Amino acid sequence: MSDLPNYTFKDFASDQEVRWCPGCGDYVILRAMQKALPMMGRRKEEFVFVSGIGCSSRFPYYMETYGFHGIHGRAPAIATGVKLANPKLSVWVITGDGDGLAIGGNHMIHAIRRNVDLNIVLFNNKIYGLTKGQFSPTSDIGQKTKSSPYGNTQPPFNFGELVMGSAGQFYARVPDNNPNDMADIFVAAEKHQGTSVVEVLQNCVIFNDGAFDAVVDKSVREDMLLYLKHGEKMLFGKEKSKGVRFNGRQLEAVTLGENGITEADILVHDATDPNPSMHFMLTQLQYPLPVGIVRSVEVPTFEERVAVQVKNLKERSKYKKVDDLLFSGETYQV
Amino acid sequence: MxxxxxxxxxxxxxxxxxxxxxxxxxxxxxxxxxxxxxxxxxxxxxxxxxxxxxxxxxxxxxxxxxxxxxxxxxxxxxxxxxxxxxxxxxxxxxxxxxxxxxxxxxxxxxxxxxxxxxxxxxxxxxxxxxxxxxxxxxxxxxxxxxxxxxxxxxxxxxxxxxxxxxxxxxxxxxxxxxxxxxxxxxxxxxxxxxxxxxxxxxxxxxxxxxxxxxxxxxxxxxxxxxxxxxxxxxLPAKMTGGTYRIIMGNTAIAWGLLAAAEKSGKQLFLGSYPITPASDILHELSEHQHFGVVTFQAEDEIAGIGSAIGAAFAGDLAITTTSGPGLALKSEAIGLAVMTELPLVIVDVQRGGPSTGLPTKTEQADLLQAMYGRNGECPVIVVAPSSPANCFDFAYEASRLALEHMTPVILLSDGYIANGSAPWRIRSMADMPPITPARSPEPGAEWMPYLRDPQSLARQWALPGTPGFEHRIGGLEKEDMTGHISYDPENHEHMVKLRAEKVQRVENYIPELQVDGAESGDLLVVGWGGTYGSLLTAVKSLHEEGRSIGLAHFNYLNPMPRNTREVLSRFKKIAVCELNLGQFATLLRSKFPEFQYLQFNKVQGLPFTVLELNNHFLHLLAKP
Missing domain, CATH: 3.40.920.10 (Pyruvate-ferredoxin oxidoreductase, PFOR, domain III)
Known part of the structure; x- marks a missing residue:
């Protein structure tokens, strides 16, 4: 693409005033996306951002690209139609934990199952923001919200598990205070052929402030997060003195040098393993919490399968024009 | 015997x-x-x-x-x-x-x-x-x-x-x-x-x-x-000369959509979820992917229409097919298509309701749902085929109106004509009227997403992938012209009226209402959609016997033909016959309250019989 303009993030900022609350994690995601798009080697007019309803879903209005602000939960369905109508487009779904996992849960799992080449970014803040503070499908047991004043009694979804259970081929998790990694992950998601799912751990300053602080705050994150890198050992901690091993039953955090643990015991991350068992265990691991690209496996996309079928049928079919069909088979003269 | x-x-x-x-x-x-x-x-x-x-x-x-x-x-x-x-x-x-x-x-x-x-x-x-x-x-x-x-x-x-x-x-x-x-x-x-x-x-x-x-x-x-x-x-019937085939209503709808796609130069996209008695349209179009048709069997009714709206945004002739309960599920999404002013054809093959009702039986009880069954002021074009063979024409016509006027169109078929078959004098593509989809903006032109054609009020259609026309649309109220989000009270009322006016103006682009039998006189029988065959047979035989009776059968339900009021005024009595409890009669009463409407209704999951219509019309004609 030699004629590709030299885009900067400014080329992707629309003239609309951003209306999220001051300090909202969404600002970081917006900036990371505007930074990532120029790195994707695509023309501006090829990007389409589709969203549902909720704070996250205002996102397309702030991007100087094609955008469609849909209805609650239905963004994956709308985006699927956009992609099937024009497979050359880079189609993004912007959603949240309420939009994507409650009202839109059905569309989410089926989009992932089909492996349409969509890039789905789910802003998970474990709360409903736009409707002002009810618990969501990712809220913790016991979480006090406006609709659970005595504590939430509904067990949450772990979104990573849900993606694996839906036969997802690309899943990454990233906290909202790490814009550089986030931009890289967006680029990787775009490059991946098939449904790419990115879960952003996003802080809601108003209704669920500090929801992820215990693991993502700058003061603790080196010790609490496992930064996954394909082909590298699963080491974590400021000194990289800790790691993750498989003890024959499950994953566990261990310290090098203790109980005879050496680097040889530490797992090497393989994001491209077609067998999702290890990726499934990684999505379940709570300490350390894995971030980065958990799984990235290339299998044929839905639209590729459709295109192959249509191509074969076109070559084989005796009907070239609609007239051929209308006058085909049993006709008679009067 | x-x-x-x-x-x-x-x-x-x-x-x-x-x-x-x-x-x-x-x-x-x-x-x-x-x-x-x-x-x-x-x-x-x-x-x-x-x-x-x-x-x-x-x-x-x-x-x-x-x-x-x-x-x-x-x-x-x-x-x-x-x-x-x-x-x-x-x-x-x-x-x-x-x-x-x-x-x-x-x-x-x-x-x-x-x-x-x-x-x-x-x-x-x-x-x-x-x-x-x-x-x-x-x-x-x-x-x-x-x-x-x-x-x-x-x-x-x-x-x-x-x-x-x-x-x-x-x-x-x-x-x-x-x-x-x-x-x-x-x-x-x-x-x-x-x-x-x-x-x-x-x-x-x-x-x-x-x-x-x-x-x-x-x-x-x-x-x-x-x-x-x-x-x-x-003996053989005396029919207009030509090449014929036997066709079922659902097949004719599928073929009419294929014809509209070819004529308009658009790719046909169907987003659908299986439901009786509409599934045959999905089956038939899936057979014809060689025309470049994309048929997407979705996870539910909402995803069916959602994907169709996405495809319309991206520039396809987008269709979703369903029956009554599915139309209910699609209501919110139809509102989105009204707000974003995108072309979309929603085919509702009506069956007995409410709820699951009588899935394999016929009824005409979705009319008011099609007209009004959405939140907000949400007008759409509503048309109805009246025989298995003219399902072809009205699937084509629904597509034409959607593409030219940038609005959703509901096509109200029913189980009776969907599964019924009849001889069809085959239309050749050369005989089909032209379809001119809403314009896309010229490269380099001054452009705004809600810039409209001054006559039809259809907005222009800028397709993703076209440089220079990046824009955002969605379900929030739009500022006129720019399409920016607007909560302005005056703007909202203006836009509500503008969307209604756009649909109303479609009356300038459709044919006038024709009357079979007497052009004026004692009794005007009014019907719509799939009851045409029964009504025509009854009215014709009485008219041939010398009775003063005519039939005004509606294919265009919203907007209605321009001459509707004039036709209604030519008769002493008006009898609205439908397979529901009087939905079209209700509509006529609200639009043309100056007339009196008698009703003849049947809700048994079955079509009218000619005999019962005959008897009823004779009864009405005999009364002073």
Whole structure:
């Protein structure tokens, strides 16, 4: 693409005033996306951002690209139609934990199952923001919200598990205070052929402030997060003195040098393993919490399968024009 | 043996009775192949130049228990040398394959008409299952019908005893015996059906051979049987010259959509979820992916329309197909398409409601849902085909209106015309009117997402992938022209009125309402959609008898034709006839309150019969 303009993030900022609350994690995601798009080697007019309803879903209005602000939960369905109508487009779904996992849960799992080449970014803040503070499908047991004043009694979804259970081929998790990694992950998601799912751990300053602080705050994150890198050992901690091993039953955090643990015991991350068992265990691991690209496996996309079928049928079919069909088979003269 | 409605001519040369039309109904277990038998008879008749109309009537259960009342499946064929507009009211010949089929169908057979039964199936067990205390063939309870007690099972098995089929396979050929009998009675040739059987069973030579043998056995049985009172001939109908084919309403809708896509140069996209009785449109379009059609079977009704809206945004001719309950699920998304002003065709093949209702039966009770069943002020174009064949025209027309006016269009078909078939004089693509989709902005032009055509008010359609026209649209209220989010009170009211005005102006782009029969006078019969055949038959016959009666049948329901008020004003009385409790009458009352509307309604999951319409109209004409 030699004629590709030299885009900067400014080329992707629309003239609309951003209306999220001051300090909202969404600002970081917006900036990371505007930074990532120029790195994707695509023309501006090829990007389409589709969203549902909720704070996250205002996102397309702030991007100087094609955008469609849909209805609650239905963004994956709308985006699927956009992609099937024009497979050359880079189609993004912007959603949240309420939009994507409650009202839109059905569309989410089926989009992932089909492996349409969509890039789905789910802003998970474990709360409903736009409707002002009810618990969501990712809220913790016991979480006090406006609709659970005595504590939430509904067990949450772990979104990573849900993606694996839906036969997802690309899943990454990233906290909202790490814009550089986030931009890289967006680029990787775009490059991946098939449904790419990115879960952003996003802080809601108003209704669920500090929801992820215990693991993502700058003061603790080196010790609490496992930064996954394909082909590298699963080491974590400021000194990289800790790691993750498989003890024959499950994953566990261990310290090098203790109980005879050496680097040889530490797992090497393989994001491209077609067998999702290890990726499934990684999505379940709570300490350390894995971030980065958990799984990235290339299998044929839905639209590729459709295109192959249509191509074969076109070559084989005796009907070239609609007239051929209308006058085909049993006709008679009067 | 025929009443006044039919012309009976004794033809010396053939010693067969000629008549201008006849109604035959095949009834049996839902596994007995009655739909196939009926359609073979109607197709063969159409090939001979008869006009035909058919009406399949089948249960929702795919294979209900054998011999049960609720498992009875029927297929009615009306053939004639006169123009045929309905599948007929009264049955001239009923073929009943078992006691349950007789029980559920014999009331449709008028006195003196013929009933053929498979007498072998009238066993004590089957009689009990059908709820007969005694054998109706023996106790005289059937009245004055001509009953043909044919040992169909026994003779079918006898004919193929040397082929070596198992019991089940042998019994499955019985429908061919009945078909053979009826073929002989109406002087139909067997070759069309034999060709069909070869195609269907060619890969199973013994099944093919068995079916042909039984078909011929039935034919020869009828020929030699003295019990048959006479044979009939129905002469070819006088129809407009041209190339014809038999087409079902659902197929015609699918083909009309294909034609619209080709004419407009747009890719056809169907997002759909299976639902009776609309699924055949999904099946038919899935067969034709070689035209570049994308058919997407979604996870639910909402994803069906959601994907179609996405495809419309990306520039396709986008369709979603459904039936009543599915239309309810799509309501919110239709509002989104209204707000984003995107072209979209929503096909609703109406069935009995509410809720799951009567999935396999017909009704016209979704009209007000189509008109008003959404949150907010949310107008869409509503059109309705009126026969299996003109489903083609109105699928095409719905697509044209959507693409040219940038708005959703609801196409209200129904189970009756969707599954009914009729001869269709094939349109060639050259004869179809042009379709000019809303313009895309010129490169480099000053442009805003809600810039409109000054006449039609359709907005321009800028497609993702086009440089320079990146824009955002969605379900929030739009500022006029720019399309930015706006909460301004004045702007909201302005936009609400603008969207309504856009749909209203479509009246300038559709034909005027025509009246069949009297142009003015005593009684105007008003109908819409799939009831056309019955209404026309009734009105025409009364008009030919010299009554002052006309029919205004609506295909365009929103907006209505420009001359609607003028047509309504030409008659003393107006009777609105519909298969619901008066939804179109309600609509007319609100739009044209200066007239009085009488109603004739039926909500039984069945079409109008011509007889009941005739009687009602005579009653209205007689009253001062």
């Amino acid at each position: 025929f009443d006044d409605g039919q012309t009976v001519v004794d033809d010396q040369a053939t010693s067969k009775i000629k008549l201008d039309h006849v109604v035959i109904r095949f009834a049996g277990d839902s596994g007995d192949g009655m739909q196939l038998t009926g359609s073979q008879f109607s197709d063969t008749s159409a090939m001979l130049g008869n006009d035909i109309a058919t009406f399949p009537n089948y249960p929702a259960e795919i294979r209900a228990p054998e011999g049960s009342i609720y498992g009875v499946s029927g297929f009615q064929v009306h053939i004639g040398e006169v123009e045929i507009s309905t599948p007929g009211d009264d049955v001239d010949v009923l073929v009943a394959m078992n006691p349950a089929a007789l029980k559920t169908n014999h009331s449709a057979v008028q006195a003196g008409k013929m009933i053929i039964v498979d007498v072998d199936e009238f066993t004590a067990k089957n009689l009990t299952k059908a709820g007969y205390a005694q054998n109706p063939l023996e106790d005289g309870s059937l009245g004055s019908h001509v009953i043909i007690k044919a040992p169909i099972t026994q003779l079918s098995r006898e004919a193929i005893k040397d082929i070596g089929l198992d019991n089940t396979s042998m019994n499955r050929t019985r429908n061919m015996f009945a078909l053979g009998m009826v073929f002989w009675m109406f002087s139909r040739p067997l070759d069309y059906t034999i060709k069909f059987l070869e195609k269907k069973f060619g890969h199973k030579p013994n099944i093919f051979e068995a079916n042909v043998k039984v078909l011929k056995a039935g034919y020869h049985y009828a020929e030699t049987l003295e019990l048959l009172p006479s044979a009939f001939t129905v």
